[in-house]
Amino acid sequence: MARRLVQLCLSLLLACGWPLTASAEDTLIWLVRDLPPLTIFEGPRKGQGALDQLLPRLIERLPEYQHQVLHVNRARGTQMLRDPASFTCDPSLLWTPERATYVVFSRQALVVPSNGVTIRRSQQDAMAPFIVDGQFDLQAFLDTPGARVGATAERSYGPAIDERLKHADAHKLALHYGNDALGSLLQMQRLGRLEAVLGYWPEIRYHSLQQGIAADDLSFYPIKGTALYQRTHFACSDTAQGRRAIARIDQVLRDLPLEDAQQTYATWLDPVMREQYLRDTPHFFQDSPEP
Helix, strand or coil: CHHHHHHHHHHHHHHHCCEECCCCCEEEEEEECCECCCECCCCCCCCCCHHHHHHHHHHHCCCCEEEEEEECCHHHHHHHHHCCCCCEEEEEEECCCCHHHCEEEEEEEEEEECCEEEEEHHHHHHHHHHEECCEECHHHHHCCCCCCEEEECCCCCCHHHHHHHHCCCHHHEEEECCCCHHHHHHHHHHCCCCCEEEECHHHHHHHHHHCCCCHHHEEEEEECCCCCEEEEEEEEECCHHHHHHHHHHHHHHCCCCHHHHHHHHHCCCCHHHHHHHHHHHHHCCCCCCCC
8 A cells, every 4th residue: 555655756757847755865866848648747647648658657666866747848858968067867768870970878668659640540541652552652742743641850759760751851840849749739630730740649639639630630640661669668878887887677577567568558558459459469579780
């Protein structure tokens, strides 16, 4: 009962973005982004994301640090992780070669269905040439005159997608830096200012409802040439403090019930995606190389 009470208090503090203090010599700043269904900042299910449940358990097992949770957008989080003078960690980062030059990654934390493309059902016929065998050909779309795709600035969508965006014409990318970047991009799409939006399907469904857009008005497609799933990691600035913290985080992750967090995540998926996700879950925790 006492253990449950501690976890509940930690969850409430995380949801409010308050500092979590302990008898310790270092303050570890957790950079948490609004990324449903991993982390949820607002709405009726605030604080009920999979990572909202997992992070307090990890913090409880790191009493040698003081902990402060800071709500940031992706651009601000990247800036802080790059600062060698800060002691910052991100609990939900994808591995990329570029990030590996300035942050150190933990072992695998969670596995989530990969990013994809969302289009409006009313545009289904116009977008049909780019949909082959249920997958979206992002490269062919970007090669088309007048095409525009929405993305959150400085966010990684996985190495394969990042590479396509890196070489795309800047006029074809609608990059948003705001705290509600995805919601703003979905509104731009609704107004016909862009045809496609990148993101995780459960995240897009959540934000579409917040924007008053019915999920049934949208269609989601995996992107051709990408893996079915992506692994998230805890990551800290590549400093002496950060490397020590990751070593401790790796120790703690071995003892945490990560499968429980995967089950929480599964509740947010649509029925078809959830069925396959749960079927594949036993394979998620087998060691395998990145990306």
